[in-house]
Amino acid sequence: MSEFAFAIGDVKLRHGLMLAPLAGVSDHPFRAVCRRLGAEYTVSEMVSAKSLCYEKKSRAAVAERSKTAPLAEVHADDVPMAIQIFGSEPEFMAEAAAMLVDGSYAGCRSAARPAAIDINMGCPVHKIVSNGEGSALTRDIPLAGRIVRAVCAAVSIPVTVKIRIGFDADHICAVEMARELEAAGAAAICVHGRTREQMYRPGVDLEQIAAVKDALHIPVIGNGDIYSAEDALHMKRETGCDGLMIARGAMGNPWLFAEIVAAMEGRAFAPPTLEERIETAIGQMRQMLAEKGERVGFAESKKQMAWYIHGVKGAAEARGRLMTAPTPDEVERVLRGLI
Numbered sequence: 001m002s003e004f005a006f007a008i009g010d011v012k013l014r015h016g017l018m019l020a021p022l023a024g025v026s027d028h029p030f031r032a033v034c035r036r037l038g039a040e041y042t043v044s045e046m047v048s049a050k051s052l053c054y055e056k057k058s059r060a061a062v063a064e065r066s067k068t069a070p071l072a073e074v075h076a077d078d079v080p081m082a083i084q085i086f087g088s089e090p091e092f093m094a095e096a097a098a099m100l101v102d103g104s105y106a107g108c109r110s111a112a113r114p115a116a117i118d119i120n121m122g123c124p125v126h127k128i129v130s131n132g133e134g135s136a137l138t139r140d141i142p143l144a145g146r147i148v149r150a151v152c153a154a155v156s157i158p159v160t161v162k163i164r165i166g167f168d169a170d171h172i173c174a175v176e177m178a179r180e181l182e183a184a185g186a187a188a189i190c191v192h193g194r195t196r197e198q199m200y201r202p203g204v205d206l207e208q209i210a211a212v213k214d215a216l217h218i219p220v221i222g223n224g225d226i227y228s229a230e231d232a233l234h235m236k237r238e239t240g241c242d243g244l245m246i247a248r249g250a251m252g253n254p255w256l257f258a259e260i261v262a263a264m265e266g267r268a269f270a271p272p273t274l275e276e277r278i279e280t281a282i283g284q285m286r287q288m289l290a291e292k293g294e295r296v297g298f299a300e301s302k303k304q305m306a307w308y309i310h311g312v313k314g315a316a317e318a319r320g321r322l323m324t325a326p327t328p329d330e331v332e333r334v335l336r337g338l339i
Ligand SMILES: Cc1cc2nc3c(=O)[nH]c(=O)nc-3n(C[C@H](O)[C@H](O)[C@H](O)COP(=O)(O)O)c2cc1C
Pocket: 020, 021, 022, 023, 024, 025, 044, 045, 046, 084, 120, 121, 122, 123, 162, 192, 200, 223, 224, 225, 226, 245, 246, 247, 248, 249
């Protein structure tokens, strides 16, 4: 048996554990924590292809204030990482992908280059779907194929795609879509085992993920409802998938990666102590402040801090105090008070 679960281009993954793209969550500080705890591959928050293209054409002053560029930044300590783009027009998608790979987009400060370009064909949010983007592409498989062909032609790194199993229960199309994307040049497909209509409700269709795995020659990554090592092993066993992508299970519990690695290696897992949880949370908040500035970093960090104390004695009251805390020092006091 190979020493590696699978590879995307030259990136070999030993356990095949990946942190999913999470808009508003999987920023660099969170990715860094997950990577330290066993995530071998991360994906950026989704980036609008059109915004990247328009910003490039706008004046330099606008580029300075770019909201898009920080989302696409690849940090040298955070590789391999894929950048995820969303959009529905093959030309914009191709142009954006090329800029992300050669670093020519407005406001690029990346020290490193992405390992892959990932294409979002699963986002269920109304604003995205009504533009024909994200999971709307499950309703137009030929267009999905044209997007992948255009992006593959524009870049020399692997192109991966994240899909849902269909738009709704009457339109399950995972196998048909995955076949088309593979033929179009995709290097791997991640399947979130739900339809767009299901949003994030419980109940992931492992049979559809297994059917995609059976139908394709490229690696297939299973995604959906992995909250424990048992869930991870179950997903692998039932679907035969090559890799696992974890989203909500890691929010507030990045140790899930370490737990899964331990289970895969047949080792016992020692859960983090409360001190470790609190110190990890505080470290992440401090890094968010340093990278995003006090105002934005502090506002964005509060929800993450609240997730870290889920299930801890006194968490309900502490969560209220966290949300109204006026300063990072006060957040630290509230968190440390739980120890
Ligand atoms: C807050 C949040 C943000 C998300 N952002 C993205 C995104 O930017 N791109 C994407 O492809 N999926 C996104 N997703 C979907 C997840 O990557 C994942 O497919 C989904 O949550 C199912 O996995 P899970 O059951 O492990 O959470 C997001 C999900 C959540 C909860």
